[in-house]
Amino acid sequence: MNQWPRSFTMTALMSAILAGCGGSSSSSDELSGGSAISSETSVPQFTCSSYDELSLLSAVDDGSFYESYSPDKAIDGKGTSDSHWSSEGAGKELIIDLGTTSYINMVSILWYQDSDMQREYAFEIMVSEDGKTWQSAPVTKPSSVNQDEYVDYDIDTAKARYVKVIGQENNVDNFISITEIKVKGCGESFSLDPMLPPSSNFDLSRWYLGVPIDLDNNGKSDSISEETLNNGYQLENTFYTNEDDGGMVFRVNVDAPKTSTNTSYARTELREMLRQGDTSIKTQGVNKNNWVFSSAPESDRNNAGGIDGVLEATLAVNHVTTTGDDYQKGRVIIGQIHANDDEPVRLYYRKLPNNSKGSIYFAHESRNSTNDAWHELIGSKSDSASNPSDGIALNEKFSYQIKVKGNALTVTISRVGKNDVSKTIDMSNSGYDNGGQYMYFKAGVYNQNNSGNANDYVQATFYSLEQSHN
Incomplete structure (x- = not known):
């Protein structure tokens, strides 16, 4: 499995879009039993033929979001500064549930920015298939960005249902603030198929x-x-x-x-x-x-x-x-x-x-x-x-x-x-x-x-x- 860098720094106008390749009792009760989910997130060698924006089911944090800037506002599609998620303190997490397991290979975050200053955020991205066992995601920082635009960040292709953004700091205050997150990939073909037994x-x-x-x-x-x-x-x-x-x-x-x-x-x-x-x-x-x-x-x-x-x-x-x-x-x-x-x-x-x-x-x-x-x-x-x-x-x-x-x-x-x-x-x-x-x-x-x-x-x-x- 690849060893991924745990954090990186990006300038004030940056945003993140997740993009991926989509895609009792009785002693005689002898014949019954069960099986369970894997505790490891695999990172297969896989290439998406196309990158489609994936639907996002929900967003959560630990409940300590600032004022009315709740996690759901990071996926509401508005992309405006008056609708963003914000939480104070290093290590605050925003967890995105895609609803189904997908192959993802790109991340973009539209970071919240004040009109008169440019914030630089330090953060890390992690991915998980089950929401419990997490792997750090390798992120490639683009060479240049423009303010108030989504910025795509390539990651090594990862099979995941959940994406976690962990904020560490910014150069202005102690907040992690995200205006919008999007995800692209080829996830639908990897979900459970209702047509199959x-x-x-x-x-x-x-x-x-x-x-x-x-x-x-x-x-x-x-x-x-x-x-x-x-x-x-x-x-x-x-x-x-x-x-x-x-x-x-x-x-x-x-x-x-x-x-x-x-x-x-x-x-x-x-x-x-x-x-x-x-x-x-x-x-x-x-x-x-x-x-x-x-x-x-x-x-x-x-x-x-x-x-x-x-x-x-x-x-x-x-x-x-x-x-x-x-x-x-x-x-x-x-x-x-x-x-x-x-x-x-x-x-x-x-x-x-x-x-x-x-x-x-x-x-x-x-x-x-x-x-x-x-x-x-x-x-x-x-x-x-x-x-x-x-x-x-x-x-x-x-x-x-x-x-x-x-x-x-x-x-x-x-x-x-x-x-x-x-x-x-x-x-x-x-x-x-x-x-x-x-x-x-x-x-x-x-x-x-x-x-x-x-x-x-x-x-x-x-x-x-x-x-x-x-």
Whole structure:
């Protein structure tokens, strides 16, 4: 990966345009899992055939903008000095969301200028695919500029959805002030395609899908193999591509077939399968289909398909149940680590019927205890929780990361423009580092309501999904 200069200085009339090449519970719940977003921003060797101005979805800062000069004014298209973003202090950030991942290779900022003075700004530009892991962008400064004009700055082609401008100083005062930002590139061809099935937009080669139907009438929900899943599988109103934005939709009703008689709730959920369709490798066991902790015995580490793991996803929860018993309303599991019979982590989203925003929390199930340990990240898990002030609304995008290294489990929730919320717990006394314990990720929707109306349902749309192991 290229090493990019972290900052540069430009004269008073400069502006920046981003230009790019566009472009639980049951021990028998064995066949479900998930995948997540990459933690690295790649910089491929890529050349745009044309540079088109990209649409900008939103702009945010840390909320400390000066007076009425809010971030949205930097992308309102006016380009006038009375409509600009401004914030005081070194290190202030303006984050632009393009809405979709694009290949970008040029930046321009129309800097705010007083009529009687010329400001020189020091700043840096960074880019990110997920709004969490950032890479500094190499910028080529033009040889000359004219006052009050956009100035294009070439950068090494970068695949990104988010662009961050970090102001350091100017020669007049302590403000970073931007009149307008534009982005050019070839981004549209690199976004999720609403016309394609999920397996064409996402790498699902290492996943098995559990769906809440029972076509073989065996009394259990059906499982879709890796091969079938990756051959364009979709199921109407259950697992499909969102026709508006190309996201991967998971949906399940309250009254739907379940994975076994020991399972209380229905699900539409992926189960990690490291064997990638090689049926000579068994689904269960310490083998090349599953992974173990790096704190596991050496023999298990040698036999497993991976050691430790990271599951990352970007998603929006679209609907939760509103009927049924109070302790079950509005809750859904969106990501897990499953072991032989227990679950090191279950990640919940919950929004109560009278609240406008939802909470995020997780459960840790120890093999050496009959009670789960609960950890709240955003809001409360209470059945009578008040509306969480910093909660997550339905249809609001956010990202999660579930990470295991040795006996340390870390769950992190990320949102653009907000600080990450994270919790790490010690699993040394939980028994998962014992011989014979194997792990797999799960992701999708696991409805935690079996008392509601039959047609009540949970639904989530995933926009990014990846997993990784050592």
